[in-house]
Amino acid sequence: MREFKPLEIIVERGSEESPAFKNLWRAFPEVPFVLVEPERVAGFLFSSFDDPLGEGKKRLVLMRHKGEFLKKCPGSDGQVCCNYFVINFASNCPMECSYCYLQDYLASNPALKLFSNVGDLIDEAQALLSRHRKSFFRIGTGEITDSLALDPYVGTSADLIPFFAEQPNALLELKTKSDRVEGLLALDPKGRVVVSWSMNPPGVIEQEEHLTASFEERLAAARRCQETGYKLGFHFDPIVEYPGWEEDYRTMVETIFAVIDHRRVAWVSMGVLRNTPALKRIMRQRFPSSRLICGEQILCPDGKMRYFQPLRVSMYRKMLGWIRAASPTVFVYLCMESKDVWNQVFGFFPSCEKELGRQMVLE
Secondary structure (H helix, E strand, O other): OOOOOOOEEEEEOOHHHOHHHHHHHHHOOOOOEEEEOHHHHHHHOOOOOOOHHHHHOOEEEEEOOOOOOEEEOOOOOOOOOOOEEEEOOEEOOOOEEOOOOHHHHOOOOOOEEEEOOHHHHHHHHHHHHHHOOOOOEEEEOOOOOOOOOOHHHHOOHHHHHHHHHOOOOEEEEEEEOOOOOOOOOOOOOOOOEEEEEEOOOHHHHHHHEEOOOOHHHHHHHHHHHHHHOOEEEEEEEEEOOOOOHHHHHHHHHHHHHHHOOHHHEEEEEEEEOOEOHHHHHHHHHHOOOOHHHOOOOEEOOOOOEEOOHHHHHHHHHHHHHHHHHHOOOOOEEEOOOOHHHHHHHHOOOOOOHHHHHHHHHHO
């Protein structure tokens, strides 16, 4: 994947004492660093450019996060939730996927932000996990950023992985479209860290997932993590329908499980392409050549647009068949789908989000 290099790094005063600042200083010796007072940081978080999200990716803002780091995944109204919790150590992503929901979600706050107070993040997670030792938490860092795209420059994994490796009631998931795993390989996850890749066929990656690692680079990185002792996850999301998609996705699944030991895969998720009317308008403006803006979708009760339900069910059933042929026992679940779709694909649906979360962990 292409190396990330910001045009400048804005540093909120006080953050220059953080490990993140020191790592950035070493990684980008030729990039200008601008130290600003806390009250002036807000002026760098917004953009009046025609493409605010794209411009926001060119500047990195290092600042303290003043709210809660750890929260329940918001999920989607009326859809089955997988009882997931998220940690936000950064906001925005240096990659440029045409369908990325952050284009709409972060439209009014598009700066690429990195939070310097990782110690507060760990303290908050420690307090939550200690209070609820009888509960099990599946926690991820990839909600509003890529978990690993900035890791070589910042080193966040060096703080998070040793902490979660010692937690008896949590699994940390690092979800990525990058191949930047070098900072993970010398660390011992002790079975408590899952490194996951969002995967699509090579043609979809080339056409729609700009500035990301290629299919081959992602698979090679997954193999390296597996050999080092990490559990793996794969997210086939979004699955895209187009002429010939069946052959492309079947080959993708077979190729992954020919390289990866299926016994080391913690889970696999499936989800079709979904967006909102607002996101589709942004996609037309930012990625006019994308073929994803032309497909037929319907508006669902949660406000998201998806393929017609019979088509979604058919796609999921085909994907599940290919996955089961390659790995009969791996845990597979649907992301942001209704109980009705679950029932048609699997013949059952989880009675509640905690049941689904518990099944994922036990598998």
